[in-house]
Amino acid sequence: MALTDILPRALSRRPRPLGERLARMTALARQRRALGDLDPHLLRDIGVSRDEALEEAARLPWDAPAHWHG
Incomplete structure (x- = not known):
């Protein structure tokens, strides 16, 4: 693989601006x-238990998979 093939991908992986990262964490x-506030029948519709929803709702905003930070 040539450097010209690698360079565009490397540049596309630059850290996102702080404002964008904060907006993503806020969202x-x-x-x-909102997941933690869903009614039990709505949680059943999406296949999530109340305990799973509350566990996810309690996670911190920066606790997200690495590929989401892209």
Whole structure:
């Protein structure tokens, strides 16, 4: 693999700006809170137990899979 093949991918993996990262963490926190607030019948519809929903809702905003940070 030539350097010209690697360089565009390396440049596309630059860290995201701080504002964008904060916006993503805020959105993730909001989504997790909403999951924790869902009614039991809605949780059943998506195949998530109440305990799983509450566990996910309690996670910190920066506790996300690495590929989400891209």
